[in-house]
Amino acid sequence: MNLIKSIVLLVCLLANTTYAQEVKTLMLKLEVSDTTYRLVDAWLIPRAFPATATLQKPSEGALNWDISSSSGVILAKGIIADPQVIRAHFAEADKFSRGQSRLEKTTVVIRVPYNSEMQKLSIERTPIIYLPLLESSGTTKSQKLTQRKHDFLITPREIK
Numbered sequence: 001m002n003l004i005k006s007i008v009l010l011v012c013l014l015a016n017t018t019y020a021q022e023v024k025t026l027m028l029k030l031e032v033s034d035t036t037y038r039l040v041d042a043w044l045i046p047r048a049f050p051a052t053a054t055l056q057k058p059s060e061g062a063l064n065w066d067i068s069s070s071s072g073v074i075l076a077k078g079i080i081a082d083p084q085v086i087r088a089h090f091a092e093a094d095k096f097s098r099g100q101s102r103l104e105k106t107t108v109v110i111r112v113p114y115n116s117e118m119q120k121l122s123i124e125r126t127p128i129i130y131l132p133l134l135e136s137s138g139t140t141k142s143q144k145l146t147q148r149k150h151d152f153l154i155t156p157r158e159i160k
Helices: 002-022
Strands: 025-033 037-045 062-068 074-080 085-092 095-102 105-113 120-126 129-134 140-145 150-153
Touching: 037 150, 062 105, 074 105
Parallel strands: none
Antiparallel strands: 025 037, 025 105, 062 074, 062 120, 085 095, 120 150, 129 140
16 A cells, blocks of 8 residues: 555655746836837746736737747737836935836746747737927827737747
8 A cells, every 4th residue: 555655655756847847937028119120039948937917908008919839829928018118216306206217128937838829920019109209380289000910930949
C-alpha cells in the first residue's frame, strides 16, 4: 500500500514539474505613435506572469489588440488605454486639478500567457482620434486621424 502511495505521489510531482516547465509568458514590446506601430521585440519568459490589464470597453485612442494562430483563431485579446496620454493629478492654489499631455511616441509592453500556436499580433486604435491642425491663418481645427489595422508576425526569442 505504501508503495502505491509513493508511486502516485511521484507521478503527481513529475506531472507538476513538467507543467511548471512548460508555462511561459509572451512579452511583446511595441513602439506607438499616432499613425504608426512597430513591434520592437518579442520574447518568452519561462514562468507565469499575469496578463496585461485590459479595459472593458475602449476609450478615445485606446489600442485594441489580438493574437491569433496561423488559421486565424484569436487566442488572446485586450484593450489598452491610449499609451501616448499621460494623466496627472496635482495641487494648485489649495485645490486638486487634473491634467493630461500627449506624447509623440511611446513604448508599451503587452504580456500574455504563451500558447505555441500564437503567430500574429494585430493592433488597431479605436475610436478615431482627432488631432489639432494648425492652419496658415493661425487658427486650429480638428483633423480626423484615420486608423488601419496593423499586423505583425510573432517570432519570440527564449529567455532562460
